[in-house]
Amino acid sequence: MHLDRRLLLSGLAALAACRTGDAYGPEASTAGRALTRLVSSYPDHLVRVESDSLVWADGTRMPTGEGQAARPFEVMLRDATIADQLRQTYEPGPVWRQPPPRDHSPGRLRHTPFFLKMYGECREGPSRRRQVQWMPRTRPQMLPVTTVNDVAGRLDRVIDRLEDLPDRLKAWLVPSAGTSNCRVVADTGLPSMHAFGAAIDIAVQHSDYWAWARSRGEPVYRNRIPPEIVEIFEAERFIWGGKWYHYDTMHFEYRPELFA
Numbered sequence: 001m002h003l004d005r006r007l008l009l010s011g012l013a014a015l016a017a018c019r020t021g022d023a024y025g026p027e028a029s030t031a032g033r034a035l036t037r038l039v040s041s042y043p044d045h046l047v048r049v050e051s052d053s054l055v056w057a058d059g060t061r062m063p064t065g066e067g068q069a070a071r072p073f074e075v076m077l078r079d080a081t082i083a084d085q086l087r088q089t090y091e092p093g094p095v096w097r098q099p100p101p102r103d104h105s106p107g108r109l110r111h112t113p114f115f116l117k118m119y120g121e122c123r124e125g126p127s128r129r130r131q132v133q134w135m136p137r138t139r140p141q142m143l144p145v146t147t148v149n150d151v152a153g154r155l156d157r158v159i160d161r162l163e164d165l166p167d168r169l170k171a172w173l174v175p176s177a178g179t180s181n182c183r184v185v186a187d188t189g190l191p192s193m194h195a196f197g198a199a200i201d202i203a204v205q206h207s208d209y210w211a212w213a214r215s216r217g218e219p220v221y222r223n224r225i226p227p228e229i230v231e232i233f234e235a236e237r238f239i240w241g242g243k244w245y246h247y248d249t250m251h252f253e254y255r256p257e258l259f260a
């Protein structure tokens with residue numbers, strides 16, 4: 001019902017774009033809306049989109065890449081434009097009962113210079129990080145998290161709500177496998193959101209990762225993370241790696257721009 005309504009609305013939006021003579025058609029207007037959402041998701045950093053540039057609060061302009069045709073996912077994974085980064089929308093709620101469609105991994109496409117500018121180089125040191133106490137009433141653990149975009153504060157609120165879950169669900173959470181590290185993603189060679197201190201891995205013990213379960217090279221979807229945990233992170237605009245085709249069910253990262 002919800003989905004039908006959304007399809008209807010996007011159909012109406014596409015029709016409206018045609019009728020107003022939008023030269024780029026419905027796809028471009030979808031990209032335009034996604035860019036508007038990007039600006040409003042990061043109000044401390046971004047001011048507006050002006051023709052084909054994203055304008056930052058300090059005057060920096062970055063090309064959006066809007067209007068460029070999609071390239072194969074594997075190519076975009078290594079070299080995404082800002083517009084590519086917004087091509088896939090993250091759907092909150094219990095949609096993971098279906099395995100994600102091939103190459104549907106909202107959040108994995110990232111324009112690295114965008115995140116480097118926003119969060120800084122991880123080798124610069126701890127200036128933009130603070131220690132967050134993970135699960136203080138269950139199994140306290142200090143974890144460095146970025147203060148940019150108040151990610152640390154948001155994680156504090158996630159933790160408060162996770163602590164209120166029934167005790168039987170805590171086993172999925174502790175100990176955390178970590179937040180910040182300077183390593184790159186194995187298959188792309190690019191920094192992950194962990195390099196920016198804006199991601200957390202919950203406990204490894206009950207997690208699943210695509211590379212651990214492959215059949216003829218293709219990932220076979222598997223998840224054991226309870227929906228209650230995912231929904232608490234999503235409420236603070238952390239996306240979950242369990243909704244990726246190349247899934248990583250212990251992984252959460254702050255990506256408000258991907259929520260429709």
Ligand SMILES: [Zn+2]
Nearest residue numbers: 199200201251
């Ligand atoms: Zn992770």
